[in-house]
Amino acid sequence: MTAALERVDTGRPAAPARGRSRARTRHRLTVLAFLAPAITGFVLFFGYPLVATVVFSFTRYDLINPPEFVGLANYLFMLDDPLFLTSIYNTLWLVVVVTISRVVFALGVASVIARLRSGVGLIRTLCYLPSLAPPVAATLVFFLVMRPNGGPLDTALGWFGLQGPLWFSDPDWAKPGLAVILLWVSGDLVIILLAAVLDVPQEQYEAAELDGAGALRRWWHITLPTISPVLLFGVVNSVIVALQLFTQAVVAGSAGSGAADVTGNTRNLGFPDNSTLTFPVWLYTQGFRYFDMGYAAAMATVLFVVSFAATAVLVQRMRRSSHQEEGGSGA
Template sequence: MTVTPHVAGSAFVRRIRPRPGHWIRPLVFMAPALAGLALFFAYPLGALVYYSFTRYDLLNDEVWVGLRNYVHLVADDPLARKAAYNTVWLVVVITVLRLVFSTGVAAVLARVRSGAGLFRTLVYLPALAPPVAATLAFTFLFNPGTGPVNIVLGWFGISGPLWFSDPAWAKPALTLLTLWASGELIIILLAGMLDVPAELYEAAGLDGAGPVRRFWHITLPSIAPVLVFGVINSIILGLQYFTQAVVAASVASGSADIAGSRRVIGYPDNSTLTFPVWIYQQGFHYYNMGYASAMSVVLFVVSTLFTVLFVQRLRRASHVEEAN
C-alpha cells in the first residue's frame, strides 16, 4: 500500500492507494467459508428453486411445468391450506405465549437471590432435552387414560381432555410442550434484565414508581432488542415446527412404529399437520419432489422476510440506544 502526499488548499492530505491485488489475501482466508456457503447453501437453494418449476419424483428425469406447482399449492390443495392454517395458529400462539411466559419466568429469576444458580439450571434443563424424547414424555404425561396430568385433574373433579387425541386440544398440547422447553429464551431474557442499570430502578423508586411501573417503563424498554429477538425466534420456530408434531401424532395414534404412515401424519383429523410436515409427506411419501420444492420455496421466502425484519429492527433499536 502506497501513501502519496497531496496538497489541497492549506491542508495536507494523504491519499492511500491500495496495492494491486490487495483483495487476494482476504479472499484466500475466506475461501473455506465461501466454498462451504456455495456447496451447502447456494447450490441447494438454486436446485430447490429449479425443481420447484418441475415435476420430479426422484426416479425419473424432471419435466418442466412452469408455475403449475405454485398454482396447485394456492388453488387445488386443501390439505396445504389446512397445514398453513395449523402453522399460522402455532406461530401466533407460540409467539405470544412463549414471550409472555419466558419474560415472566425471567423476571422472577431476576429477583431470586438464594439458590439463583440452581433455579436457573432447572429452568434451562428442559431446553437440552432432545425433541423426540421430550415429545414422548409429554404424550405419556398427557395420556387421556393413564397420564398423570388427567389423574391430578380428576382429584379436583375436573374431567381432563383427550389432549393429543383430540383435534381441539392437540395444538394446545404442542404449545405447552414448546413452553416447557423455552429455557434458552428465558436465560437470554434474564441476561438482558440483569444488564439493566440499577440506577434506573433507584431513580424510579425515588419518584414513587411501584414494581409494575418500573417493570413496564424501565425493564421492558431496556430489553426491547432481546424481546424482538424472542419474537422473531418464536415465529421461525413455529414456521419450522416438524419433529414434535410428527412424534406426537405417531404416539397418540398408537402407530409410533410406522414412521411416515399416512394415517399417522396429522393425527388427529389433520390437527397436527403443519406446513413442514406436509412438505415431508409430499416429498418422501408421495415422491412429489417438485411440488415439495415449491412449498419449501414459499416457506423459505416467508422465513427470510421475518429474518430481514429481525435484522432491521435490531439495527434500528441499536441506533436509538446509541442516540440516547
C-alpha cells in the same frame, strides 16, 4: 528553520504505488484464504441447494425420471390443495400462539429469577436443561404425561374432580399440546432474557424509586424499553421455531394415533383430523411419501420466502427501535 523543515518534508519520495497495491492484494488474498472454508461450505450446503430447490419448483420431478418443466403449475396447485391450506392454518396458529406465549413465559420466568437472592444458579440450570432434550424424547415424555385415562396429569386433575382433555387425541387440544411442549423447551430464551434483565442499569431503578415509582411501573417503564431489542430477537426466534415445527408434530401425531410400523415410522401424519399437519409435515409428505419433489420444492420455496420476509420485517423493526432509543438518549 520552519521553511527548511517544510522543504525537507516535501522533498521526501512517496511510497511506490505498486508496493501499496501488492500489499493490499496480499492482504485480501490472506483474508479470502481464511474465509475459504466458510464460503465453500455456504455455497455447497446452502447456496446450491437453495438454487436447486427454486429450479425444481418449476418442474415435475419424482427422483426417478428426469425433471419436466411445468412452469407455475406447482404454485397454482397450492391454491386448490385443501391440505395445503390446512397446513397453512395450523402453522399460522402455532406461529401466533407459540410466539406470544413463549416470549411472555420466558420474560416472566426471567423477571422472577432476576429478583431471587439465593439458589439462582440451580434454578437457572433447571430452566435451561429441558432445552437440551432431543425433540423426540421431549415429545414422548409429554405424550406420556398428558396421556388420557391413566396419565399423571389426568390423574392429578381427577383428585380435584376435573376431567383432563384428550390432548393429542383431540383435534381441539392437539395444537395447544404442541405449544406446551415448545414452552417447556424454551429455557434457552429464558437465559437470554435473564441476561438482558440483569444488564439493566441499577441507577435507573434507584432514580425511579426515589421518584415514587412502584415495582410494576419500574418494570414497565424501565425494564421493557431497555430490553426491547432482546425481546424482538425472542420474537424472531419464536417465529422461526414455529414455522419450522416438524419433529414434535410428527411424533405427537404418531404416538396419538398408535399407527406406526415396526421401524417407528408413522402411517398417520397429522393425527388427529390433520390438526398436527404443519407446513413442514405436509412438505415432507409430498416429497418423501408421494415423491412429488417438484411440488415439495415449491412449498419449500414458499416457506423460505415467508420466513425470510418475516425475519426481515422484524429485524428492520428492531433496528428502527434501536435507532429511536439512541436518538432519544442523545437528546
